[in-house]
Amino acid sequence: MSRVYNFSAGPAVLPEDVLKEAAAEMLDYQGTGMSVMEMSHRSKAFQSIIDEAEKDLRELMEIPDNYKVLFLQGGASQQFAMIPMNLFKNKVGDYIITGQWAKKAWQEAKLYGKANAVASSADKTFSYIPDCSDLPIDEDADYVYICQNNTIYGTVYHELPNTKGKTLVADVSSCFLSEPIDVSKYGVVYGGVQKNVGPAGVVIVIIREDLITEDVLPGTPTMLRYKTHADAGSLYNTPPCYGIYICGKVFKWLKAKGGLTAMKEQNEKKAKLLYDFLDQSKLFKGTVEKKDRSLMNVPFVTGDEELDALFVKEAKAAGLENLKGHRTVGGMRASIYNAMPIEGVEKLVAFMKDFEEEHGK
Numbered sequence: 629m630s631r632v633y634n635f636s637a638g639p640a641v642l643p644e645d646v647l648k649e650a651a652a653e654m655l656d657y658q659g660t661g662m663s664v665m666e667m668s669h670r671s672k673a674f675q676s677i678i679d680e681a682e683k684d685l686r687e688l689m690e691i692p693d694n695y696k697v698l699f700l701q702g703g704a705s706q707q708f709a710m711i712p713m714n715l716f717k718n719k720v721g722d723y724i725i726t727g728q729w730a731k732k733a734w735q736e737a738k739l740y741g742k743a744n745a746v747a748s749s750a751d752k753t754f755s756y757i758p759d760c761s762d763l764p765i766d767e768d769a770d771y772v773y774i775c776q777n778n779t780i781y782g783t784v785y786h787e788l789p790n791t792k793g794k795t796l797v798a799d800v801s802s803c804f805l806s807e808p809i810d811v812s813k814y815g816v817v818y819g820g821v822q823k824n825v826g827p828a829g830v831v832i833v834i835i836r837e838d839l840i841t842e843d844v845l846p847g848t849p850t851m852l853r854y855k856t857h858a859d860a861g862s863l864y865n866t867p868p869c870y871g872i873y874i875c876g877k878v879f880k881w882l883k884a885k886g887g888l889t890a891m892k893e894q895n896e897k898k899a900k901l902l903y904d905f906l907d908q909s910k911l912f913k914g915t916v917e918k919k920d921r922s923l924m925n926v927p928f929v930t931g932d933e934e935l936d937a938l939f940v941k942e943a944k945a946a947g948l949e950n951l952k953g954h955r956t957v958g959g960m961r962a963s964i965y966n967a968m969p970i971e972g973v974e975k976l977v978a979f980m981k982d983f984e985e986e987h988g989k
């Protein structure tokens with residue numbers, strides 16, 4: 629068996645310890661004689677798995693008691709609809725457009741009411757986070773929406789927008805559990821777990837209780853109401869059981885590593901290795917404004933498409949996989965999520981140095 633360093637943006641690298649544990653429990657989960665995949669979601673064993681996952685997540689993120697934690701399906705993209713369907717009262721949402729994911733959420737919201745783009749960084753290919761200190765927030769806005777870490781472009785909000793008292797809703801898919809956040813500043817925090825937390829198929833929604841109401845848009849399907857899932861403890865119907873189980877293991881792994889403060893330190897260390905190299909390189913160049921750089925997704929280019937393609941190919945041959953940039957940006961992107969060991973980033977930087985020596989002008 630040989631494992632590669634996997635820089636995929638998602639689905640992405642998971643902690644090896646977690647995979648090994650899951651493998652060891654595959655045929656017989658803790659004396660039940662069956663795999664978690666084969667188990668009733670109404671069983672005692674599964675109830676403890678989901679309860680413990682929630683408890684550990686609450687501990688890791690210090691989630692206040694007046695927030696619910698929901699384990700749902702449909703990916704992050706389904707939240708693009710669930711948010712307006714459940715939160716629209718005046719049918720107005722203010723969106724900050726910092727990339728494809730924010731844009732998709734904004735476009736989806738337009739199906740249900742008035743969705744304003746109150747700021748955007750589209751003018752410079754989403755290479756920065758706009759100034760959000762004094763936005764033209766709509767008086768009637770039900771919420772202000774952000775995509776906190778922009779997976780494709782490699783930017784992150786280092787400071788949350790001034791929402792002028794409106795509820796903040798954030799897609800944290802690609803920075804979930806990468807560092808501590810103050811949940812109380814948000815109305816809704818949600819993320820698809822396949823970037824930084826677990827296998828595809830689970831989306832975690834952390835939502836303040838007063839936002840969970842029966843007062844949803846007419847026609848909102850039962851399955852798309854937060855209340856349905858909140859009332860049933862995420863067990864209204866069969867949840868993504870195996871995915872929740874793996875997320876639970878990742879939460880335990882994070883706790884054992886020292887929690888989110890320790891994770892942040894480690895992530896800063898890894899990102900610094902890569903950014904410091906990019907900043908002095910004559911061949912490679914980062915593509916986003918320094919002040920808005922993501923700790924998780926690092927896009928870079930050589931400026932020569934053929935050379936970029938050669939880099940991706942040779943890196944793969946060296947055991948550094950999935951470094952090709954998103955199709956809309958080109959170049960390269962290294963996603964260095966929690967589970968990417970620092971050795972992987974060191975190896976990438978060493979490889980980039982060698983490549984530059986060979987191909988630099």
Ligand SMILES: *Cc1c(COP(=O)(O)O)cnc(C)c1O
Pocket residue numbers: 638702703704705706729775777778779799800801802820823
């Ligand atoms: C990947 C991603 C999505 C889409 O996730 P799906 O689970 O595929 O719907 C949405 N937002 C962000 C920030 C992402 O990185």
